[in-house]
Amino acid sequence: MAEQDEFRLDGKVALVTGGARGLGAECARVLAAAGAKVMVTDILEEAGAATVAGITETGGTAEFRRHDVTDEAAWATTVTQTIDTLGGFDILVNNAGVEVVGTLEDSTYEDFRRVQNVNVDGVYLGCRQAVQAMKPGGVAGRGGSIVNLSSLAGLVGVPHMSVYGASKGAVRVFTKDVAVECGRFGYGIRCNSVHPGLVETEMAESLYQQSHELTGASLEEVKATFTAAHPLGRLGTPRDIANAVRFLASEASSWITGVELSVDGGWAAS
Template sequence: MSVFDLAGGKALVTGGARGLGQGMAEALARHGASVVIADLLDSDGKAVAEQIAEAHGVTTGFVHLDVTDEASWEAGTAEAAALLGGLDVLVNNAGVEISALISEFRPEDLRTMLEVNVLGTALGIKHGLRAMRPGGVAGSGGSIVNISSVAATIAFPGISGYSATKSAVDRLTRVAAAESGKLGYGVRVNCVYPGLVPTTMGNQLAVDMAELGLFPSVEEAVGTVIALTPSGRLGEVADMADAVVFLASDAARFVNGAGLPVDGGMGS
């Protein structure tokens, strides 16, 4: 059996209705895991769950989840564990990016990113650990994978708030791993730093850079990112999804409290 085989795994993916989250959920299922999609987008999330079940023959489901709300997390993790018969993989992928010059940012936009990217991830870690630790609803250990960003490792104009919140995801990851190990929870906690991927969010970021006057055009903004990337291209959803599979699998059994750059070298 391959160390990347996730047969019997039971995963919950936040923000799984679109973009990177959808790709991550599909990759986990392709490697044998049962998957619950968690999102605010009910119709999209349910459709993705149905598509994954049909394509990969695994158990899937959908839960409505507001990652900024603790009661929603309590209900969501319990429902996911009931649907799957346990829970041993949690991917904290839900996030939001609002571009602004630091001299012009709106406090309400920064609060939104803090709520979703920092509080949402912290609550996910909290309830993931509670579910997977001994005595929890699942209680057999597992893996939590948080989605940070290359923005946490570089200084790129126009994304100060996003960079700050994704840096916080990195610190949350490392402290959670230390606590989990110290307390014998049996849960590994790692994070991924994705590079720029032309999803809806990634494409909007390039548009924002031009509109903020930081680059003369969208094409110039994208070209600058590529020029800063040793691999010479933008990222793909599959690049990020495969990294999540690795961190969720036994191939990463001794990887804990780590941040994995999947950015083509941009953050080197």
């Protein structure tokens, strides 16, 4: 008899925010390939539809809904649509995020509030909606796994990243609060955070450009410096992150909650 593969996600329904591109799109593809039905949400409609088309073309099941994670009322609608369309709600990947690069002294409060709004308020709203829906007696009601995308910058200090780091640090401890509360209440809901090092996405491209403008170093030098910060000697790939998310989403991690999982080529350990 075949051994049960606890890394598979057959029968599960996942919602991935910010799934139009970058890490979110790869998470959606990897979760779908593992057997989950995936609701991809984002504010980028064309790119979100393209992510979904790529999944369905390879035999997976996915849908796209436009959803700004800072829109409180739309969270309830998105979760209801997910359950109606895909038949449940078992996995939430709070991936949508924005970044601001620059010194603390030159930062604006407006930027700070904007980053908090997406990176912290968005994660708070998502977790609250998921817990209400996934807990016993909730509209989905079969427990679940929540994975929040924090960052290396939510664990250690990084120059030019204070505004972003403040938001990702908040996600780190908030994740543990959700994990412990849901555990103690017997909800069958786990909550963990993933902390990527630098991964080659559009966010990383923007980081190179802004670091180049701030320091005067060439783009090649900027990239070499970031690469060297990772003891494994390379930048991350979206797949590196999506594989960790898949593990935390699956039953293979059923005794793991409240964990901060660094996926950073060893940067945080150095």
